[in-house]
Amino acid sequence: MEINGIAIDDTFAEAFPMKATRLVVTAHNETWAMHAAVAATGFATSVIACGCEAGIERHLDAAETPDGRPGVALLMFSMSGKELAKQVERRVGQCVLTCPTTAVYAGLADGEPIALGRNLRFFGDGWQISKMIGGVRYWRVPVMDGEFVAQETTPVVKAVGGGNLLILARDTDAALAAAEAAVATMRAVPGVILPFPGGVVRSGSKVGSRYKALPASTNEAFCPALTGLAAKTSLTPEVRCVMEIVIDGLTEADVTTATRAGMQAILERGAAAGVVRLSAGNYGGKLGPFHFHLRRIIAPEAAS
Template sequence: MSEIRIEGKGELYPLWISRILVTAVSPEWALTGARAASGFGNKKGVEAGVDIRPDSTIDNRPGVIMMICAPNKKLLENELARRIFQSLLPCPTVSVYDAMIKDPNVKKLEIGKAISLFGDGFQKKGMFNEREVWSIPTMEGNMLVESTFGIIEGVSTNIIIIGKKDVALKAGMEFTEVIQDTEGVICPFSGGMTKFIIKLDSLKYDFMKKKGTIDHRFCPDLKAKVKDTEMLPDTAAYQIVVDSIDVINLFQALNRGIEEIKDMKGVLKITATTFEGKLGPEKYDLTEIL
């Protein structure tokens, strides 16, 4: 068994989340649409990514559920409309539906009508399998977009995996793969993880203190220059940002990910980080959720 350390206090960051069902003529086109709408996994505080492939869909076609997350409702509303219009409306064979319709805690946003205006008066409002949708004409036939999309208040956190240089990347990949098999959870960065974590400060540039800079403590090549480093020789670290529709779902996903890699030889430490309450008001002890 690996002598791994699992420790650290993490923060829970509040997010507003929407889940969208993207259907198409094939699984490949559904995934293409969802990935296009995800765009940059993280951009200006908005995070997005593919959630799951459901067993069945409203129109009996292959589908993918994706999540879009933002720090406030207004920003999420704008991003929902923009990503559906710019990425999913043009995508061949795609239709778009709300994937949170069964959740009693959701708030509904009127998104479909604004998208439908692209139909230039030829669009039609109607019912499809007990859902209110807009039918928008395209060059391949009509596209369906649901009238309303649900949003719910969710949470986000981040985990850091430290290990031998030839092991840390593999461990991070296996961790994120298991986590993203949990419904209602995404890891929005490239490949599910990042090669840096920020500190909300700067040692050199005053104008960067509010924007954040690289946390030098986790950079192995700076070991000779940094006294408070977390790194040992020949090691690497990766951060995994995890967004979830609720805390229970989040902790279950983290448990599954840690169980997957905790005995992997060469993994040295799994930890959570805090930003002194600047990003998330609620804290948790990583060891207490295992």
């Protein structure tokens, strides 16, 4: 399949079940809400070493938040609810509780609750106050600028992690420009985050390594430096730079929507912009239950 001169591989992105939650962080103004949100979602690119994958989902107007202040919606993904709870407690404790004027609320309505303010309240050293409002428990912890308000729990839902799109381009400029265009449209999709820096990752990996200690290593099949060397390559000689966009979403549909948005953004720019092919990473389909077939996503009726 080829659209606007760009080839679309007959392949699929293979994704995994994860546990996710959405937090709403508000503050006195947008700037401070962003400071908290950026810090809380920092160093959260991959569960391999960060404990969770997290990102900013979107900005919230004052009219959209529980306390009438500007805010930010964050999504956090982990491989288990337990690990997610640990990450939420650490990140909110260190990056939100500490950040001037912030408050934090659950951003999902239903799901298995994990602690949000429940344990952070102990920072109050006995001065904390519990308040039930409309059936929801909040904790009020006295701090130097007033009160830190945190909802007691946040619901955790089943989610999808590891959706991806590979952009195979003629050179670095073309690859980056295409990736940036895709990221800009994908970030507008609700329910997803692109956890890597700028939404893009250049170190696509495969499972395993020749070194025992490493669970993953570079995916040589997509490394232009190894096109002529590696036993198996997925690249043709005109591909000199590959970028990947990793997508975590609350639902399979969210990941599909984001993938489609990203593909469309690249395809609209046409082959003249330097993109040769679109592809996706998988493990043969045996490891992850979620398969995002690129051709079906971009043209559901055409693909068979």
